[in-house]
Amino acid sequence: MDHKELAERIRVVAPGTQLRFALDKIVAANTGALIFLVDDFEKYKDLMQVGFFLNCPFNPNKLYELSKMDGAIVVDESLNKIIAANVQLTPDPSIPSLQTGMRHRTAERMARQTGKMLLAISKRQGTITIFFGENSHVLAPVEILLPRVNQVIRTVEQYRQTFAYGLDQIDVLERASVLTLYDVLKTLEKGLMVLLISKEAELTLVELGKFGLPSRMQLDEITDGIPEEIENLVLDFAKEQVTIDKIEELMEKLLSLTEREISNYVTLARVLGYDISSSSQAMELNMRSRGIRFVRKIPKIPLQVALNVGAKYGSLARLLKTSVEELKEVEGVGEKRARAIRHAIDIHNKREELE
Structure with missing residues (x-):
């Protein structure tokens, strides 16, 4: 199961939901429980021996009280109804199971046979396990998840700062005409790591439910603008200028890279179109930006x-020497946009003089 699918299952039982309220009460009462979530009761009735058919509105307190009875509880997966209680589930016993307890073995086999989601609450260990299809996931306590996500936030902040420094260094090195492909790749790596680590933290944030909201806001703030900055680097430094219909495909390729692939500069370079076989080759390739990142920072200038x-212009150096009249020759640039770009150039040049 991929992270996105697992996250959807965890979201159903995350802290702050009515179902999780009931599950926490069951754990605290040390009763244990087995809950079967179904889309259509009739589809699975041959795998169940029903003790009490209820078909009553879902209520977390009712679910908790019903957990005191033997057998499973069958709940509508939309959490609108509690369908039955005191239910004996009878999955195919030949289905392999790695679980040891009877409740968990039944849940695993039932999940594999039906493809539906089951929740097994251990009476002895007080744990909540999600079973879905061929997969299972044990929910971690909030007191374990919070330090984990806080560590992620600190790591992401460090990468963000290094990425911002790298962007500044690209400008400095380009002005000195000593910018190399290696410098670009090193900065690109930091930006991609910000997004990768944040993405991997998503599952933990979902599992935290309402307790993860402050951490989610922090991560959103840290990662704000990062995808756009990465896109600008790609547009400025890819070997061949990327067309508007290809940038999304190229970004998807970059954002799908693993941590190992991101840290391999040869891999990054090849995604950008450079045919190199070692990082030392990247150090030998002098670079100059196309000025696209510079122009995109000017308000109301479309990507195209x-x-x-x-x-x-082909390079930022050439763009910085242009005039309003020359800019008006560019498709999509009228008087207003030409003056806005020239104004940004003047500010940039004055800042360089002051430095």
Whole structure:
């Protein structure tokens, strides 16, 4: 099961939901329980021997009280109804199971046979296990998850700071005409790691439910603008200028890389179109930006116009020497946009003089 699918299952039982309220009460009471969530009771009735058919509105307190009875509880997966209680589930016993307890073995086999979600609450260990299809996941206590996500936030912040420093260094090195592909890849790596680590923290945040909201807000703030900055690096430094219809595909390829692939500069370089076989080769390739990142930071300049500017001038150095009249020759650039770009160039040049 991929993270997205597992996250959807965990979200159903996350802290703050009515179902989790009932599960926590069951754990505290040390009764144990087995809950079967179904979309259509009739589809699975041959795998059940029903003690009490209820078909009553879902209520967490009712679910808790019913858990004191032997057998499983069958609940509508939309959590609108409690369908039955004191139910004996009878999955195919030949289905292999790695679980040891009877309740968990039944849940695993039932999940594999039906493809539906079951929740097994251990009476002895006080744990909640989700079974779904061929997969299982044990929910961790909030007191374990919070330190874990806080560590993730600290790591992401460090990568974010290093990424911001790298972007500044790219500008400095380009002005000194000593920028290399290696410098670009090193910065790109840090930006991709920010997004990768944040993505991997998503499952923990979902599992934290309402307790993860402050951490989610922190991560959202830290990662704000990172995808756009990565996209700008790609547009500025890919070997061939990327067209507007190809940038999404290229970004998807970058964002799907694993941690190991991201840390391999040869892999990153090849995604950008450079045919190199070692990082030392990247150090030997001098780079200059197309000026697309510079133009995209100017308000109300569409992506296609920024690409058109990059295609005409080819480098930021040439763009910084242009005039309003020359800019108006670029497709999509009229008087207003030309003056806005020239104004940004003037501010940039004055800042360089002061430095």
